[in-house]
Amino acid sequence: MQLFYSPASPFVRKVMVTLHETKQTGDVELVNVTTSPIKSAPEILAHNPTGKIPALVRTDGPALYDSRVICRYLDARAGANLYKEIRIWDTLTLEATGDAIMDAAVAMVYERRVRPEEKQSDEWVEAQWTKASRALSALNSRWISHLSGPLDMGQIAVGCALGYLDFRHDARSWRTGNDELAKWYDTFARRPSMQATKPD
Numbered sequence: 632m633q634l635f636y637s638p639a640s641p642f643v644r645k646v647m648v649t650l651h652e653t654k655q656t657g658d659v660e661l662v663n664v665t666t667s668p669i670k671s672a673p674e675i676l677a678h679n680p681t682g683k684i685p686a687l688v689r690t691d692g693p694a695l696y697d698s699r700v701i702c703r704y705l706d707a708r709a710g711a712n713l714y715k716e717i718r719i720w721d722t723l724t725l726e727a728t729g730d731a732i733m734d735a736a737v738a739m740v741y742e743r744r745v746r747p748e749e750k751q752s753d754e755w756v757e758a759q760w761t762k763a764s765r766a767l768s769a770l771n772s773r774w775i776s777h778l779s780g781p782l783d784m785g786q787i788a789v790g791c792a793l794g795y796l797d798f799r800h801d802a803r804s805w806r807t808g809n810d811e812l813a814k815w816y817d818t819f820a821r822r823p824s825m826q827a828t829k830p831d
Contacts, residue, residue, distance in 0.1 A: 633660045633688040635675055641733040641795035642698040643685045644828050648787050649702045651824035653709035659687075668741055699726065702784055713784045721777050725785025728774075732766050732792035735759040740799055760803065763796070767805055771812040778815050790819045798830050 634650075636643040650656045664684060666672035671682025678694035679686040686696040687704070695701050706713040714722055739759045742751055770778070770789060778786055793816045796805045806813035819825065 632658055632690065633662050635662045635664050635678060635684055635686040635688070637664060637666070637684055638828075639798075639830050640684055641737065641791050641798075642730070644794065644830065645698045645729075645733075645788055645791045646685050646687070646701050646705070647828040648791060648824045649705050649713070649784070651827055652713070652782065652787070653705055653711040655705060655709055667745060669745055699730065702726075702787070706784065713782065713787070715781070715783055718777070718780075718783075722783045722785040725770075725774060725777060725783075726788040728766050728770060729785070729788025729790075729792040732763045732789075733795055735763040735766075736792070736795050736800055760800075764805075767809050767812060771809040775811045775815060778812075778819075786819065790816065790822075790825060794820065794825065794829070 634643075634646065636646070638644075650659060662674070664672050664674050666675050666682065666684060675682050675684060675686060678688055679696040681696065683696065685698060685701060686694050687701045688694045695704055703714065705711075736759070739756050742756050742759075774789075778789060793805070793812075796803065
């Protein structure tokens with residue numbers, strides 16, 4: 632298999648952590664691609680019509696894209712049980728929450744890096760942060776017991792989202808007011824899979 636990726640992407644990191652946790656890193660060739668929301672790299676478009684990373688090229692079927700699809704596939708391939716049926720709806724909701732934080736945080740970066748300065752909107756950036764902040768508060772107040780349970784995809788998604796906030800939005804101090812979540816993440820971030828995939 633080939634994984635088209637960029638090491639700075641939190642969605643790619645989610646897939647990479649899953650590969651480590653399911654012991655499948657040796658089954659995947661990493662193909663580093665530089666792409667942007669303005670101009671998609673042709674290498675990506677050959678496998679994903681949306682032009683986004685990550686994309687997983689398989690030998691036994693069409694390419695898979697969207698980190699949720701890829702992670703579900705990798706979990707099934709390894710029989711790792713990261714989507715435990717006994718709490719599947721909680722796991723999927725947590726995964727969606729982590730992905731939503733990533734979406735908002737990446738959008739904030741794109742606004743500053745991709746749009747011309749005269750077209751950038753501070754109000755829009757703050758609206759994205761408000762989405763992420765609300766999700767953080769919900770994780771801190773409602774989801775700590777689940778996050779503290781056996782490893783699943785919800786935890787991986789949330790862990791990668793928080794790692795991206797540290798990486799790109801450290802000045803926002805997401806830990807303030809989210810003490811329980813911060814404590815959980817400080818432990819989760821020490822997992823070998825998280826250490827191995829930490830962006831530079």
